[in-house]
Amino acid sequence: MSKILGIDLGTTNSAMAVVEGGKPEIVENKEGNRTTPSMVAVNKNGERLVGLLAKRQAVTNPDNTLFSIKRFIGRKFDDTEVQEDIKLSPYTVTKGDGGSIKVQMGDKEYTPQEISAMVLGKLKADAEDKLGENIEEAVITVPAYFDDAQRKATKEAGEIAGLxxxxxxxEPTAAALAYGFNKKNDEQIAVYDLGGGTFDVSILEVSDDTIEVKATNGDTHLGGDDFDQVLINWILDEFKKSEGIDLSQDNLALQRVKEAAEKAKIELSTADQTEINQPFITTSDEGPKHLVLTLTRAKLEELVHDLVQKTLEPTTAALKDAGFDKGDIDEVILVGGMTRMPIIQKTVEEFFG
Structure with a gap:
């Protein structure tokens, strides 16, 4: 019997795992990474890029790089939230048959399911390479608040990808299972999930072999990307102050600043300070200019303070909806790459006491 692939199809990044000897093990992609950007693009030569390759050229090819497609899956074009998301999308989103959503890439239009299937297809192919066997079946996770249409569309994306x-x-149930909480009895668990694009908090009740989502809340536009953006703005401001040049209009420079910001953010989860160093970032009449900045963890924490605090309101609301107090929570599970940031761990710890 071939293995079943477990897939976390995320807004910003996706991941996959298989069960080895009763335990879930993350499967690395072809690039050797544990996560794959949920991005698809078509470059100037008409080649399709999926994952990291798509991400690396996102800023210089904004019209034909699709990201955050999960925000559109199983939704109708006229939904208020969809209309808000379209305003934030550099790529073209149009209305399809029966009020559905189509996105444009290159000279073709696709459904969100077809785009998600391209991401899933890469995960499937990479897993097959890594494990040396065919993968035919999968389990895919979705946010607890996804409705029937969004769940059906996610399933359809898997089927298009040949799964x-x-x-x-x-997703919160999957997190609880991964941590073995299904073996526990009568516990209340909070799952605090801060990903690349979204924040979700869920309150779960675990009893004999069942995990029930009692309440869920969050912010669909709060995640690692927003933390990166705050840092990008700081870098651009500092460079403008010292060199008098605005890099925000220069897409090639901006792509590099974006990558440097994300790298610095990640490094500061383990280090106290880091250097942002991008030689030859631009040229002026005086010659080439280099971007060299030192960033401390303290400065980063000051920059993102408001974003971290913003996660507490939905957390309070979820507890209230579940009918629990902070003291009723037995365990807190931190999910999503952003929860590796020490300030976030500290804030959650202080909140739940």
């Missing part, structure tokens, strides 16, 4: 989707399960 038989055995189950679509809630």
């Amino acid at each position: 038989k989707v055995r189950r679509v399960i809630n």
